[in-house]
Amino acid sequence: GQSLEQPSEVTAVEGAIVQINCTYQTSGFYGLSWYQQHDGGAPTFLSYNALDGLEETGRFSSFLSRSDSYGYLLLQELQMKDSASYFCAVRDYNQGGKLIFGQGTELSVKP
Amino acid sequence: DTEVTQTPKHLVMGMTNKKSLKCEQHMGHRAMYWYKQKAKKPPELMFVYSYEKLSINESVPSRFSPECPNSSLLNLHLHALQPEDSALYLCASSETGGANTGELFFGEGSRLTVL
Numbered sequence: 027g028q029s030l031e032q033p034s035e036v037t038a039v040e041g042a043i044v045q046i047n048c049t050y051q052t053s054g055f056y057g058l059s060w061y062q063q064h065d066g067g068a069p070t071f072l073s074y075n076a077l078d079g080l081e082e083t084g085r086f087s088s089f090l091s092r093s094d095s096y097g098y099l100l101l102q103e104l105q106m107k108d109s110a111s112y113f114c115a116v117r118d119y120n121q122g123g124k125l126i127f128g129q130g131t132e133l134s135v136k137p
Numbered sequence: 138d139t140e141v142t143q144t145p146k147h148l149v150m151g152m153t154n155k156k157s158l159k160c161e162q163h164m165g166h167r168a169m170y171w172y173k174q175k176a177k178k179p180p181e182l183m184f185v186y187s188y189e190k191l192s193i194n195e196s197v198p199s200r201f202s203p204e205c206p207n208s209s210l211l212n213l214h215l216h217a218l219q220p221e222d223s224a225l226y227l228c229a230s231s232e233t234g235g236a237n238t239g240e241l242f243f244g245e246g247s248r249l250t251v252l
């Protein structure tokens with residue numbers, strides 16, 4: 027089977043840096059994605075890592091270590107609008123490539 | 138156009154009703170998905186259509202019946218639902234199905250309440 031673990035809640039202040047970790051177990055790992063979802067909104071894609079290393083997109087970066095079955099999402103220069111749920115998700119090629127979501131991390135950004 | 142459009146946004150139905158949720162995308166994507174999401178929980182995959190054929194059914198009860206009339210449209214037919222089926226139903230699409238597909242584009246969802 028598969029499992030993903032990420033913290034349930036993280037709180038930080040505006041302007042700070044926060045890292046949301048994700049560890050996974052899956053038989054047919056293909057890549058790690060991150061999605062953001064605001065309350066009442068749709069999940070939106072943030073990043074995808076298939077290979078080891080850091081991917082940077084503006085204030086957000088994502089890292090993957092395949093050997094450690096670990097990744098993280100790094101959010102810099104936090105803004106109030108970053109308050110949302112963040113889901114890591116793995117794609118499992120042994121299950122037709124379906125995307126499996128972690129339980130989500132609720133990020134609260136305080137002034 | 139990078140949108141996935143879902144209708145209706147809200148739906149209230151009784152346990153004996155029959156209703157349908159609709160989803161449309163015009164990005165030329167060949168894979169479409171139905172997810173169910175309860176409050177404070179991650180999206181749970183229900184069905185995947187790849188090239189208009191059902192490729193994944195996550196053992197969903199038969200009271201949920203998906204349909205893919207063409208590559209742009211995806212329906213979810215609902216019949217004899219239970220109150221515990223109340224949730225946000227999300228439609229998503231991606232360029233292709235399978236392991237090497239890219240990001241999923243989600244619609245805003247249809248919030249379903251079963252009385």
